[in-house]
Amino acid sequence: MSELQDVELLPQPGAHGFDGDGTNRKHEMQGPFELPPGPEGFSFALYQSTGVALSPGHRVHLLENSQVFDRMLEDIRAAKHSVHMLVYIWRPCELSDRFVEALIERSRAGVQCRVVVDPVGSEETTGDKDFDQKIEKRLTDAGVEVHYYRLLAGKVLGRLLGRSHQKIVVVDGRIAYTGGFGIWKVWEGDGLKEDNWRDTHIRVEGPEVRRFQVTFAKHWQESGGGLLPREAFPELKADGGGCAAFIDSSGRLGITEAERMVRLVVAAATKRLWIANAYFTPPNDILEQLEVKVRQGVDVRVLGPGPHHDVPVVRASQRSTYERLLAAGVRIWEYQPAMLHSKTMLVDDWLCVVGSTNLDALSLNKLSEGSLVFEDKEIAAKMEGCWERDIRHSKEITLENGGRTNPWRRFARRATQFAGHDR
Incomplete structure (x- = not known):
């Protein structure tokens, strides 16, 4: 499916002119679209x-609730070249300690570890400085590079709304995660208790991991990091598995x-x-x-x-x-x-x-x-x-x-x- 086939998209009835209530929508994106099946x-x-x-060529694993962290930490501890994390929420808790310890160990072993957090989710909306005092310092002292995405100091309202809500982890440029997770205590558990959120996540291997890595790279640059090294983008072959696209x-x-x-x-x-x-x-x-x-x-x-x-x-x-x-x-x-x-x-x-x-x-x-x-x-x-x-x-x-x-x-x-x- 990597080669786009000559597929005819069916025209949308009423796409030109007026919709049913008489409003002129000629100059707006039309929908719903009618697509050929499949x-x-x-x-x-x-x-x-x-x-x-x-x-094509993607191996995908569905991970519910806190299952994602056990698998993610296993991959991080096995990392050989790089670990990249882009998260909206990262706050002090036992789960955070597990990630900090894994990143410190890998950094000291020579693995390049880079972290980008959004200050709205992790700190600045409440004025709580726990991330930089309890998490960032431990990471940076061990050689982990940490940056904030779009600091809020002195910025206008548009800056407050223009946040990164991404949740991405990329290991060695070959394994990627996304979903609803944050590094905080509410994501621990099975989603059946009041203080444990119900959530769904995905682990993927295959060519689209490069697109995850590009997303991290763009946030990394905007947050004050430099260009990632070439080895952060290994060649990824389509080797079995299903078709996927990272949007x-x-x-x-x-x-x-x-x-x-x-x-x-x-x-x-x-x-x-x-x-x-x-x-x-x-x-x-x-x-x-x-x-x-x-x-x-x-x-x-x-x-x-x-x-x-x-x-x-x-x-x-x-x-x-x-x-x-x-x-x-x-x-x-x-x-x-x-x-x-x-x-x-x-x-x-x-x-x-x-x-x-x-x-x-x-x-x-x-x-x-x-x-x-x-x-x-x-x-x-x-x-x-x-x-x-x-x-x-x-x-x-x-x-x-x-x-x-x-x-x-x-x-x-x-x-x-x-x-x-x-x-």
Whole structure:
């Protein structure tokens, strides 16, 4: 699938002129798109929208909750050349100590270890200097290079919103991780207790690891680091496994790669579209796509956080979408035991998305985000199993039991859309 095939994209009805309510949309990106079924049509659409196509040769492992840290630390301790970490949240805790000790040991063994953290997630929003006093100093004393992404001192509001929400770890340029993880105590555990967040992550080997490394390199440069050495980008051959694409997105005026990716993933669904997302309050264009998919006979489901949520206004904004989606036939659940922090999409029996990308205006328009989009029927089956297990710990929402909107929810929706939207 690395060679793009001559696939015809079907025209979108009404793409020129006016939409159904008489609004002129001739000069806006149209959607929902109609794609030929299957991986080839999706790959070609993804390529012309983001510049990245699905490429073969990827071995992917789905890791839930704290499983990711055991596997990640095992890979870090085995690193021979480099360890690169780009994270939004890194705060002092027992989990942090495990990572600090592993990086110190590798650095002293001659492995080049580089860390970029976002100061909003790790320090500056609360004025807490624990990262630089308790983590950074230990790392730098051992030779680990540490940088902050876009310091906030003396900056304007746009700087506050233009953060890196990426969660990336790259080991030796050959193994990469992404998902919802941060280095903090809430990610320890099984996601079934109030203080343990429920999350989903991915480990990948194959050619797209180079794209993860490029994303790290761009953040590293902007944060004061230099160019990475050539050996940080080893040649990676397609050696079995499924097709994948890493979609790196950053905030800008207009439609970002993150939103383009989401629109195309939704468009690819012909039988099933199951979305689990921590901050589910997508723009109206994507809500319209979901409604269209239901009318086309697609099983559309949304799983969001329930009573445990770290940003109450976002939860209210999320709930403001329920009434119209339920009326259209979308099924909605809220996860009950803990904060649901996953950012996943499951399409039919073959297409999966796992990464850091939330479905809110901030994530889709302002933040730096990354998600792995991949074709893998085995992982799709595992994600279905995860969904079924999560549903047993969730409450289905109907119009009669919490699905109606209200003034607070409508206000929250307007506030969260305005905060992240440039268009």
